[in-house]
Amino acid sequence: MATNRATKSGFAAEAQRKVNAKYSEELAHESLEWIMNITGDNINTAGDMDNFYEVLKDGQLLCKLVNCIKPSIVKKVNNSQMAFKCMENINAFLEAAKELGVPAQETFQTVDLWERQNLNSVVICLQSLGRKAGNYGKPSIGPKEAEKNERIFSEEKLKAGQTIIGLQMGSNKGANQSGINFGNTRHM
Template sequence: MQRPTGYGLVPQTDGKLEEKMDAFAATDIPEKIVSWLNAVLDNPADACKSHDWKDIQEFLKDGTRLCRFMKSVGDPRRIPDMRVDPQTQFACMDNISMFLNAAKEIGVKDDDLFQPEDLYNGEKGPFSRVINTLDQVGRCSLAMRNSAVPQYGA
């Protein structure tokens, strides 16, 4: 569902979120996230090609890569019924929600989790929440010290 524009604080909030995304883009965080995602997923033919927010969003939008990623980083049982080839928005959102539940289980705080719409809808401002969540997953994974997967930021 598209958020209305021009009502209440929506334009101000969206503007601040876009500024936050611009601030993330000015750091190495998106690049670290993409490198880590590609290393963990270990499929060069199906790798995210750049660390631009829109490319990351398209790469993760259906949630399948997020689920496969989380199965590798954490306990595979945390992603019980991933929809391998989601054809509907509902199926994509279901995959994204499974990832978010698994992220919470490995220690990402509720306040650091994005909403499924932040990824699926592909708006620059809200996508900053997705980057933040992935960064927090990376930090939590470092605390888990799973040597079987590539480490975040390595």
């Protein structure tokens, strides 16, 4: 657990301060409110890091959350407070979140929550899961996901587009080779 780690110093402490500075209490509060709404559990929804960590650290509430979104997605939730069992819960949540559609880059590592290394990444994961919950008939949080907007062009339109030189290509108007004397040395 986080209390067993030595305190960081030097560059490690500076790096940890930068990671902690990204944490948003408003988003954490919104995430906890959403979890309380989905699970029906009465939890403390204060967004400060200490409360956020204490509410989620054993992974039981996270497993209950994904089971409320899609029943039986996590088969076994460990009720033990042993470190290994708690980390198993967190890992089971992460696997379920990926299965529910949370992109891998928006998930976190187990130690980010269990050892309190990066709670901001936990908030990002919950916000992403909150967007995906709408696909399963549950209340969602955060911005609405974009819908697919597929365009179909005719062959004629595609060929017409090939004749246009885009502005990214640049221009050579007025260019010539006067004044260029590569390899030609000055004659005396």
